[in-house]
Amino acid sequence: MNLQKLKLSDYRNFETASFSFEPDTIHIFRGKNAQGKTNLIEAIYFLSHLRSWRTSKTQSLIRHGQKTFLLEGTVENRGRLEKLRSVFSSGKKFLFRNDKPVRSFSDFVGILNAVLFSPDDLTLFSDSPKERRRMIDMELVKLSRSYTTVLSTYQKLLKERSAILKAYRPDRILLDTVTGQMIDAQTVLIAQRHAFVQLLEEKASKVFPAFSQGREQLAIRYKSPVDPTGDIRAQLKEAYDKSLNRDLQMKTTSVGIHKDDLEFSLNGKLITQTASQGQKRSVMLALKIGLCDVIREKTGQYPLLLLDDVFSELDHERRLGLIASLPKNSQIFITTAEPVSPAWFDQPVKFYTVDHGVMKEGIFDV
Template sequence: MNVQKLNVSDYRNFETASFSFDPDTIHILMGRNAQGKTNLIEAIYFLSHLRSWRTSKTPSLIRHGQELFRLEATIENKGRVESLKMIFSQGKKYLFRNDKPVQTFSNFVGILNAVLFSPDDLQIFSEPPKERRKFVDMELVKLSRSYTTRLGRFNKLLKERSAILKSFRVDDVLLSTITDQMIEEQAVLITQRYAFIQLLEEKARAVFPYFGEGREKLSIRYKTCVDPSLGMDEIKKQLTEAYQKTRLKDKQMKTTAVGIHKDDLEFYLNDKLVTQTASQGQKRSIVLALKIGLCQVIQAKTGQNPVLLLDDVFSELDETRRAGLIASLPEEIQIFITTAEPVSPSWFKRPVRFYTVDHGVMKEGIYDV
């Protein structure tokens, strides 16, 4: 997958700008802070996920004094060229694929599959479990339409169950019916989450030695309310038993104590929790291994590489880890890297294009910041 062209209008500090990019090439966006480097890769990320990773307030992305912003991209996917467009106006997102309206977010997200690393990702280890669930769900939604559908149904059922539990008199028959439906959806979702995490762990563990001396072992544990390694029938059985045990407590507390909405991930380095033992450099290396491993998962599942976005990736990396990062970057994948530090073409053994970004203007072929 490649972004061939990107057009932005009234987005952040860009009035109107158009960019063309080479396929399967590393693009280095250089410049001082607050010049617009990250804004460009944020635009690509937004077209992939329909959200920014930097703010939850989409109206703040509109250039000062304007009423809307527009993002457009021409992408190549498995030899097929498509156009994507997103207009944000008056609090709504209007989506177009090949100039035809797209009615639902789920039919747009992931058409352009982009994987991002940003320094904020290091918080994944210390954030609440919902952020780690969001990481898993966000990737599976892009990979599996069935996962998207089942997750939507589960969330709707969970709200219905909560409403029943909070009612003045609980309808036990309806409660049992909703719970049974939740079990059916969750058994599939748990199986899909477990398979994804297992594959991600395998790929990340293979990449991780690039960032150290090969003596550190990375592992990921999927924490859920049942044994996720069992077959579907056994998972359903364990879920049924779990809901039976917590039914009275759920009615007393008026909430659902068991389910995939409580899932979590634990990260281990040499069988010790990352949150308790890892240095900042080790955490950064783990996250980078996860993101590069994720690219490999996507390639394995779809037959197509995603676009890889690396924001401020060289900061706080020593020379060994920087060299390891460059060596670990997948071939035949389009990569965008932002940096405020000087970068030499000699670091790379593949096509690289350099740009400087200054006050929202991007120029090619300037190598010094």
């Protein structure tokens, strides 16, 4: 997968700009802080996910004084060209694929598949379990249509079960019916989540030694209400039977995948308890590169890899480890405010300098 062209209009600090990018090449955006490097990465990410990771307010992405923004990308996906366009105006997203309106987000998201690393990702380890579940769901939604459908079904059933429990006299027959449907949905979802986490751990663990010189071992544990290697359906049935009286008393559903979590450890010790910032950054980078390998295995092609401010807080050895671990024959976009040497790379690299919303090809003093 490659992004051939990118067009921005009234997006962040870019008035109007158009860029062309070489396939299977590392593109490095250099420049001082607050010049627009991250805005370019963000624009690519938006075309992939229809949201920014930096703000929940899409309105704030519009250039100051304007009322709308436009993003447009030409994507090579499995040998076919896809033209994607997103226009945000009057608080709404208007989506077009090959110049035809798209009504459903699911028909747009993932056409341009992009994996992002940003310094903000390091909070994943200390955030609430909800954020770690969201990370799993976000990736599986792009990889599996069945997962998307079943997850939506489960979320609706969870709300329905909560409403039944909150009733003055809960309908026990209806409660049993909805609980049974939730068990059916979770049997599918837990199996897919477990398989995804296992594969992610396998891929990330192969990458991680490049950052730790082999001194540390990475492990990822998927925490679910049941043992995913056993009879999921039977275990869920038993868990709901045991929690029924408590759920009726507390008027909430205490068992289910909405309680799932991930644990990350190095040499058997939880990252949240012992890891330094450099170690956390290294683990997160290994996870992102490992995720690219998972997507490559599942879809037959690498996603775009977006690395924002990736070299800060990495010593020279870890920087070289990162570069050695980058997927070959894939398109990668990197932002940095620090000097980068072309000699570090053994694959095609193009350099750009970003200054006050203007990008020029070549290495300049910044």
